[in-house]
Amino acid sequence: MRTIEIGKTGMLVPQNAFGALPIQRIPLEEAKTLLQNAYKGGMRFFDTARAYTDSEEKVGAAFKGIRENLYLATKTKAKTPAQFWEDLETSLSKLQTDYIDLYQFHMVDQCYKPEDGTGMYECMLEAKAQGKIRHIGITTHKIQVAHEIVESGLYETLQYPFSYLSKQEEIELVQKCKEYEVGFIVMKGLAGGILSNAKAIFAYLYQFDHVLPIWGIQRQEELEEWLSFMDQEPALNEELKEVIAQDRKQYEKDFCRGCGYCMPCPVGIDIPTSARASILMRKMNPAIWGSKERQEVMKKTEDCVNCRTCVSRCPYELNIPELLKKNYADYLDYYKDVIGGE
Ligand code: SF4
Numbered sequence: 470m471r472t473i474e475i476g477k478t479g480m481l482v483p484q485n486a487f488g489a490l491p492i493q494r495i496p497l498e499e500a501k502t503l504l505q506n507a508y509k510g511g512m513r514f515f516d517t518a519r520a521y522t523d524s525e526e527k528v529g530a531a532f533k534g535i536r537e538n539l540y541l542a543t544k545t546k547a548k549t550p551a552q553f554w555e556d557l558e559t560s561l562s563k564l565q566t567d568y569i570d571l572y573q574f575h576m577v578d579q580c581y582k583p584e585d586g587t588g589m590y591e592c593m594l595e596a597k598a599q600g601k602i603r604h605i606g607i608t609t610h611k612i613q614v615a616h617e618i619v620e621s622g623l624y625e626t627l628q629y630p631f632s633y634l635s636k637q638e639e640i641e642l643v644q645k646c647k648e649y650e651v652g653f654i655v656m657k658g659l660a661g662g663i664l665s666n667a668k669a670i671f672a673y674l675y676q677f678d679h680v681l682p683i684w685g686i687q688r689q690e691e692l693e694e695w696l697s698f699m700d701q702e703p704a705l706n707e708e709l710k711e712v713i714a715q716d717r718k719q720y721e722k723d724f725c726r727g728c729g730y731c732m733p734c735p736v737g738i739d740i741p742t743s744a745r746a747s748i749l750m751r752k753m754n755p756a757i758w759g760s761k762e763r764q765e766v767m768k769k770t771e772d773c774v775n776c777r778t779c780v781s782r783c784p785y786e787l788n789i790p791e792l793l794k795k796n797y798a799d800y801l802d803y804y805k806d807v808i809g810g811e
Pocket residue numbers: 733734735736737738740772773774775776777778779780789790
């Protein structure tokens with residue numbers, strides 16, 4: 470496994486890192502074991518966020534005593550300086566540390582700059598001067614904002630969705646990060662749960678020698694698969710190229726990435742779940758997707774009033790009401806025996 474420097478931060482890590490969003494869904498002890506096993510297996514970069522409920526707490530508990538041996542990244546969704554400082558202090562306390570290696574503005578739709586009137590970038594500078602954070606980063610799903618961020622020269626890292634389903638303009642963004650020496654942290658390497666061939670996913674990203682994938686990991690088996698690449702990275706051979714070609718063909722039309730930018734919906738539709746039903750119900754546990762609870766989530770899509778608030782927020786410009794209708798029709802057909810039988 471190659472070790473890379475994240476941008477020009479001086480942080481040297483194996484190109485195989487841990488995304489701590491899914492550990493929200495497992496108990497503390499299980500999460501600690503998973504994180505510690507990731508560390509033992511060679512992972513050195515762990516990315517969490519204030520918004521991931523108790524994830525920071527679990528990360529803090531797992532790495533107490535060995536904190537200096539690894540890099541911790543977290544994020545704030547603060548929109549005001551007061552919220553920024555509150556979030557930062559909370560993160561430091563939950564992570565049981567007095568510094569954060571990489572502090573990121575989370576899911577922004579604007580590139581904060583000095584003297585833009587928000588005071589947000591100044592907060593980052595002040596936190597760095599106080600030694601509470603070591604590097605300044607940012608995450609977004611919006612391509613134009615991402616370009617602005619990289620060109621601004623203000624951020625040491627950019628976290629952005631990237632996978633083998635990404636389009637040319639996103640590949641150009643990745644290349645631009647290399648040119649500007651901005652660390653590129655890959656979120657959604659599985660395209661929001663749509664892709665499942667770990668070898669193909671990894672081999673594709675490994676072609677880029679400056680990107681750092683953070684895999685959202687919840688189970689030991691998933692961790693073991695990513696760790697198995699530490700000794701031997703999968704090569705992008707003909708077989709994997711074929712997997713990629715097939716997936717690209719299947720998902721060539723626009724699909725929902727599950728980013729959640731469109732939320733909330735005024736009538737309470739769970740858009741990221743309902744707009745991906747066709748794909749996810751075929752890949753995941755059929756019992757969960759056919760359950761009474763999930764049927765109710767899907768039925769809610771009937772309440773769509775076509776206000777298009779979600780459409781104006783979706784970075785991929787999806788026709789969400791249409792997508793919801795298609796997914797719901799497919800769902801009803803796929804589970805007709807289950808739903809009809811109740
Ligand atoms: S268009 Fe439908 S799904 Fe979108 S926000 Fe409005 S009601 Fe919700």
